[in-house]
Amino acid sequence: MDLKEILMNILKNAPDTTKEDLKDISDASGISEDDFINTSLELLGSLAAGGNSGKVDDVEVDPKELQKGLQIEEEHSPDPVIQTKITKDHLIEDDKYNSHTAVVKIPVSQYTGEAVQIHKLAEYAGQYGNVASYRVDIKNTIAHVIFRLANES
Secondary structure (H helix, E strand, O other): OOHHHHHHHHHHHOOOOOHHHHHHHHHHHOOOHHHHHHHHHHHHHHHHHOOOOOOOOOOOOOHHHHHHHHHHHHHOOOOHHHHHHHHHHHHHHOOOHHHHEEEEEEEHHHOOOOHHHHHHHHHHOOOOOOEEEEEEEEEOOEEEEEEEEOOOO
């Protein structure tokens, strides 16, 4: 279980957790206090931002787009409820958001970050020449290379 998963479990199952409790968890898990605090703040910031889906939980979205989004958003959380919330937030902004996104997952040990590799990964995703931007999220041993596409795929 990675740090974000640990923190999500705490938020879901023990919302009254104190700062001392968090320090004990950090110590017991062998995670540095700085990493623990920084990841906690990042996660809380993203939750506090809230997005749109809390306001329109019953909004109808394209089931295909929702399914694509759930696969893409597993990089943020293993929790399907959170994946659904993030996906709906994106789909409210752009109803084809996930069709405009491609993800390639590779082992961190094979990820170099070099431009040549990014181009090859875009080509592998069938999107070479169609990438507007990309970002890389590393989770445990997997690098998620997320491409935002210039045109609808």
